[in-house]
Amino acid sequence: MERIAERILSEDEAKYVVKRFDIIGDIAVIKVPHQIEHKKHLIAQELLKEIPYVKVVLRKKSNITGDYRLMELEWLAGEKRFRTIHREHGCIFHVDLSKVFFTPRLSSERIRIARMVRSGEVIVNMFAGVGTFSIVIARHARPAKIYSIDLNPNAYELMKANIKANRVEDIVVPILGDAAQVIEGSLTDAANRVLMPLPELTLKYLKYAVKALKNGCGYIHPYEFIRCMKGENPVEKVSKIYSNELDRLGVKYEIFSGRVVGEVAPRKFRVVLDIKLNGFKW
Numbered sequence: 001m002e003r004i005a006e007r008i009l010s011e012d013e014a015k016y017v018v019k020r021f022d023i024i025g026d027i028a029v030i031k032v033p034h035q036i037e038h039k040k041h042l043i044a045q046e047l048l049k050e051i052p053y054v055k056v057v058l059r060k061k062s063n064i065t066g067d068y069r070l071m072e073l074e075w076l077a078g079e080k081r082f083r084t085i086h087r088e089h090g091c092i093f094h095v096d097l098s099k100v101f102f103t104p105r106l107s108s109e110r111i112r113i114a115r116m117v118r119s120g121e122v123i124v125n126m127f128a129g130v131g132t133f134s135i136v137i138a139r140h141a142r143p144a145k146i147y148s149i150d151l152n153p154n155a156y157e158l159m160k161a162n163i164k165a166n167r168v169e170d171i172v173v174p175i176l177g178d179a180a181q182v183i184e185g186s187l188t189d190a191a192n193r194v195l196m197p198l199p200e201l202t203l204k205y206l207k208y209a210v211k212a213l214k215n216g217c218g219y220i221h222p223y224e225f226i227r228c229m230k231g232e233n234p235v236e237k238v239s240k241i242y243s244n245e246l247d248r249l250g251v252k253y254e255i256f257s258g259r260v261v262g263e264v265a266p267r268k269f270r271v272v273l274d275i276k277l278n279g280f281k282w
Contacts, residue, residue: 004046008039008122024095024106025084026055029073044076055079058097058234068152069101069198089114091135094161099154100130105262106197108157109272112134113221116274117141117193122262124191124212125149126179126205127198131159131172138168147190149182180208192218199225199270206245213277216251220275223261229269234269242273247254 001021005014018031028047032040036104044057053080082098089111095102104107110133117123119142125134127149138146150156156176158245163172175182183190194209196202202222208222224238235258246253253260264270 001047001174002113004043004050008042008046015038016154018083023051023054023219024097024102024104025086027082027084027097028054028057028224029060029097030057030076031060032076042075044078048078056084058082064101066157068099069200070099071101073097076265088132088137089140090282091132091139091166093132093135094131094158094163094165095130096154096158100152100158101155102130102132109197109261111140113137113195114140116219120144121192123147123193123195124183124187124188124207124209125177125195125197125210126183126212127196127201128159129155129161129242130216131174131198133195133197134172135157135166135168137165138171140223144169146172147175147182147187148172149177149179151178151195171174180205183208183212187212189214194218196220196222199223203241203245206242210246210277216277216279218277220277221272223270223272225264225268226271227241229267234271235273238271238273242275246275246277252281 001017001075009011013036016033016035021028021030033037036201049056057077057267059074059076060071061074064071077201082085083096085093086093088107114137117137121143123143123146128134128150131148132149159174186212191212194212202224226234226238228234239258254276255273256276261270
C-alpha cells in the first residue's frame with residue numbers, strides 16, 4: 001500500500017492510506033477513508049497489479065453488525081464476485097463475504113487450539129461460522145466429535161460444504177441454531193471443551209458453555225473485546241471480568257493462559273482466555 005500511495009497519491013493523500021488489509025482466498029478487503037474515496041478504484045486496480053494472485057478487491061464500508069456479523073462491502077476492481085476459496089493449515093474453506101463473517105486473522109488461533117485438543121475429546125463450537133475452528137481441529141487433532149453451531153443459515157450451508165470438502169463428516173456435526181438453545185436442548189453435559197470465538201456474545205453465553213461441559217469439568221476458550229487505557233493490561237482486565245462471572249456461576253476454575261490476539265481498533269483488543277473448569281462449588 002505504501003508503494004501504491006507513492007505512485008498514485010499526493011503527499012497529503014498518502015497519509016490517509018490504511019496499510020493493513022485482509023486477503024481471503026483471492027479477494028483483498030481494504031479500507032479507503034473518505035478523504036481519498038475519489039481514488040478508491042485506482043487504488044484497487046493498482047493493488048491487483050501489486051499482488052498477482054489477488055483477483056478481486058472489495059472495500060469495507062461498515063463495521064461488523066447484526067446477528068450474522070456482516071459488514072457492508074463495495075466491489076472496487078477485478079472479477080465481480082464475493083465468493084472465494086480460502087486455504088489455511090491444509091484445509092479449504094468456501095466463503096461468501098457478502099453473506100457470512102470470516103476473518104483470516106484468527107489463523108494462528110485455530111491451529112493453537114487444535115494443538116491443545118486431546119485424543120477422544122468432544123467439543124462444542126458455539127459460534128462456528130463456516131466451520132473454520134471445527135475443521136482445523138478435526139484435521140489436526142483426534143477429537144471424537146465436534147458439534148459445530150451457527151445461527152446464520154448461509155454460514156450453515158457453507159459449513160456443510162466445507163465439512164464435506166475437507167472429509168471430516170465423521171467428526172464434525174453441523175448444527176443450525178442459537179448456541180444457547182442448542183446446548184439447553186441437546187448438548188448439556190456433552191463436552192470436554194467449548195469454543196467461544198464470538199466476542200460480542202461470549203460473556204452473555206458463558207453460562208451455556210458451562211452447561212455444555214460434562215459435570216462442569218473441562219476447558220473453555222472465550223474470546224473477548226476490551227478497551228484499555230494506556231498502562232492497562234488487556235489480559236488482566238478480561239480475566240477479572242470472567243473471574244467475576246465464573247464466581248457468580250459457582251464453578252471452580254483456573255485461568256491458566258491468556259493472550260492478546262490482535263488490536264481491532266485503537267486501544268481495543270481481542271483477547272482469548274484458556275480456562276479449565278473443575279466442577280461446581282456445591
